Amino acid sequence: MSAPPGVHASGPRILVFSTNNISDPGIDLAGSAHMHYPASVVVISLPCSSGVKPSWIVHALERGFDGVFIAADGGDCAYLSDCTDRTGKVVQEAQRLLTERGGDPRRLKMAAVCSVCAESFASHMEKFHAALAKLEPASAGGSHG
Amino acid sequence: MSDDTPTPRRIGVFICHCGGNISDYVDVEQVRQAVAGEAEVVTAKTTMFACSDAAQQEMTEAITQDNLDGIVVASCSPKLHLFTFRAMADRAGLNPYRYVQANIREQCSWAHRGEMPAATAKATAIVRAAVARAEASEPLATMRIETQPRALVLGAGVAGLRAALALADMGLTVTIAERAQRPGGWAATFGRTFARDRSGAEMVEELLRRVHEHEHITLFTGAELIEKSGSVGDFTAVLRVANGDTVTLNVGAIVVATGFQDYQPTVGEFGWGLPDVVTLPQYKRMLDAGQGLHRADGRPVKTVTFLYCVGSRQGEEVERPNRYCSRYCCTAACHAGIVSAEQAPGLHQVHLFRDMRTYGKYELLYEEAQRAGAVFLRWDPEEPPVVASDAGGLTVRVKDRLLGGEELEIPTDLLVLVTGMVPRENATLLNALKLPLGGDGFFNEIHPKLRPVETVANGVFIAGTAQGPKTIAESVASSLAAVSKTAALLLKGYVDLEPFVAEVDEERCTWCGKCLDACPYKAIEKVAVAGKEVARIIPALCKGCGGCALPCAENAIDVKGYTDEQVLGMIDALLEEAAE
Known part of the structure; x- marks a missing residue:
């Protein structure tokens, strides 16, 4: 009865950075609508996706996450009209750091997820999960997904 | 950043069944056992409905009896009960910002039905991360700002006029600034309008008559906002009026009802x-x-x-x-x-x-x-x-x-x-207000359903077609919604601001000025501290987006509530389950 193998049971572990007002409600909606996405996806919600620090992404991947996904505010951001560009720069900087440290930049993805984009979130997760499973395993992973 | 108190933190964890909404898909008792073993967790309990009065009572008692200095409620999305539990913590004498909500319903049990072992493991990870965040939490205080009982309404169309009258009827002093030479906006140009054939022109005439009679309303035509400074409750607004002079106003809130342009x-x-x-x-x-x-x-x-x-x-x-x-x-x-x-x-x-x-x-x-x-x-x-x-x-x-x-x-x-309808072109206004536009070019609300007239700029509300296409009836409804938010803010006399603002580590900061360029809200200033130039955040202006952190080569900027220590702690805690 005890959860045998833990979260990694369902393959690649994905850390999502979401945003309190835009993408996190979209992710909530995926749950409310009982849409399926891998249980190895976990979420940390922040005020705005342009506030994700590249160092957090590097830390997450080096400590054991197989992928990091930024569920960005996109054009809906209530804080910054150029949020997409700024979040893009976060991604660039994190990928530069990752490459420099021998990591695989493909383990970082970003897409705008709006406050009702439940379906698109679930599908992003399924696809990213599948793509990560095909990469050189960063850690022991199961096969189903 | 954290004070060097050697005493370990005392965290309480409450895990909600939510009837069966959580416990049918997540083994909540197993989650409880897993986190009860954490070093700084002094009490861990499950509860049928965390939001019930009885459960909240139990939590406030635990806070006092177990002398808790942090609390985690693992239940639904924070969009539902964040404020419920913050208030609960506050009642029990615990700083409300030492409460953390763990979302194990929308983002776990409901999303992973029929996978109890995996969902349970995920819930455990989520609760552990919340505990880590609570452990690194600091007591924060809201900022109290006195509000001025005056409002500025931009636009004298049907939405702006209706808003001005409603605000003035509540005892607030209102200034209306209309860019055109004549007030009335689009409705004034319409004869019979749907749905009841009321003449738009007559309707506006009636509104204008009442506006002119009202002792608390001043209407400027040929006037536009050229500058806005200050913050919620206490703005300084500069209007350029018809004869080229400027008029400076001190207002507590601004209602933007600048309307649309026809395509x-x-x-x-x-x-x-x-x-x-x-x-x-x-x-x-x-x-x-x-x-x-x-x-x-x-x-x-x-x-x-x-x-x-x-x-x-x-x-x-x-x-x-x-x-x-x-x-x-x-x-x-x-x-x-x-x-x-x-x-x-x-x-x-x-x-x-x-x-x-x-x-x-x-x-x-x-x-x-x-x-x-x-x-x-x-x-x-x-x-x-x-x-x-x-x-x-x-x-x-x-x-x-x-x-x-x-x-x-x-x-x-x-x-x-x-x-x-298309958005009105108004570069001067956009520059003065610094409000973000939506993808369609109209002004953007914070949330289309839950906060439909508030903007990211505290104290600046949007009404009518400035926000997007609307009928006259819908414009007035949105205008009165903006009125209720404005009056709720100004009649109370003060406003408490969320403390999740950016913070500069003055030891690390070497003042390169990049954060200043990254902030569209002018919330950063250069100050001298002990002979050294550093950046300082102006809390009343900061929105807490964190956009200033990226260009900082020294990693000297954190957003309170989302500090490096907290986020890195959460990442490690999320991985703990798998690492065992």
């Missing part, structure tokens, strides 16, 4: 530029004039054709398409059809529509227009109508979808392009 077709777009091709607002003025309908050459109009969706719902064929539906035009065109039939019996009317969006009770107007003799044909955006003109006059060629795409040629005396 101007480009030359050649559905025959625009040809004689006898007019837009819907132009046609309405012809009707309102009551002089009968005439062609440019003076001959009477026997056939009028309405072409819908001009400037709305555009696709890739346009460089910067207006993708949205303008919402009012289908109904306005049907209504214009009804009025036309009354004024010109025997007039032939053809309405070429894409989809009929006379939503809600306006559907009755669509039916009424049909009964009045208007013929409706539906066209396909793949093959839009084509307008041509020759010596005989205008012809519209259209493939009717209901006739299987058969092409019809409609000779017409007058073609009315049913144009939509």
Whole structure:
């Protein structure tokens, strides 16, 4: 009865950075609508996706996450009209750091997820999960997904 | 950043069954056991409904009895009960910002049904991360700011006038600034309007009469906002008024009701530029004039054709398409059809529509227009109508979808392009307000459902069509919503601001100025501390987005509540389960 193998049971572990007002409600909606996405996806919600620090992404991947996904505010951001560009720069900087440290930049993805984009979130997760499973395993992973 | 108290933190964890919404898919007892073993967790309990009075009572008792200095409630999304549990912590004497909500319903049990082991492991990870965040939490205090009992309303259209009257009736002092030389906005130019045929001009006249009589309202025309400084509750607003002078106001809140512009077709777009091709607002003025309908050459109009969706719902064929539906035009065109039939019996009317969006009770107007003799044909955006003109006059060629795409040629005396609404161009205002625009170019609310008139700029509210296409009725409803938010803010006399603002580590900061450039809210200033220039955040102006952190090469900026220590702690905690 005890959860045998833990979260990694369902393959690649994905850390999502979401945003309190835009993408996190979209992710909530995926749950409310009982849409399926891998249980190895976990979420940390922040005020705005342009506030994700590249160092957090590097830390997450080096400590054991197989992928990091930024569920960005996109054009809906209530804080910054150029949020997409700024979040893009976060991604660039994190990928530069990752490459420099021998990591695989493909383990970082970003897409705008709006406050009702439940379906698109679930599908992003399924696809990213599948793509990560095909990469050189960063850690022991199961096969189903 | 954390004080160096050697005493370990004392965290309490409450895990909610949510009836069975969580516990049917997550083994909550197993989650409890897993986190109860964490070093700084002194109490871990499960509860049937964490939000119930009884459960909240139990939590407040635990806070006192176990001397908790942090609390985690693992239940639903924070969008539902964040404030419930913050208030609970506050009642028990625990700093509310030492409470952390763990979302194990929307983001776990509901999303992973039928996978209990995996869902349980994920819930455990989520709760562990929340504990880590609580452990690194600091007591934060809201910032209390006294509010000025005065409001500035931008725009003297129907939304702005209605807002000003409602605010002044509540005892607030109101200044209205209208950019045009005459107040009244669009509604003042309309005769009969749907749904009840009330004249727009008369309605505005009545509102203006009351505004002029009101001792607490001042109306400036030919005036625009050129500068805004200060923050919620206490803004300084500078208007440039008609004679070129400036007027400086001290107001607690600003209502933006600057309205829309009607879409101007480009030359050649559905025959625009040809004689006898007019837009819907132009046609309405012809009707309102009551002089009968005439062609440019003076001959009477026997056939009028309405072409819908001009400037709305555009696709890739346009460089910067207006993708949205303008919402009012289908109904306005049907209504214009009804009025036309009354004024010109025997007039032939053809309405070429894409989809009929006379939503809600306006559907009755669509039916009424049909009964009045208007013929409706539906066209396909793949093959839009084509307008041509020759010596005989205008012809519209259209493939009717209901006739299987058969092409019809409609000779017409007058073609009315049913144009939509577009955002008003107002660079001066945008620059002064620093409000973000949505993808469609209209002002953006914080949340379309839950916070529909608030903007990211605290104390600045949006009303009417400045926010997006609306009918007059919807404009007034949104204007009164903005009034209620404004009055709730100003009548209370003070405002408490969330403390999740950025913070600069002055030891690390070397003042390069990059954070200043990254902040559109002017929330960063340069100060000298012990002979060293450093950046400092102005808390009342900071929105807490964290956008200033990226360019900081020294990693000297954190957002409170989302510090490096907290986020890195959460990442490690999320991985703990797998690492074991």
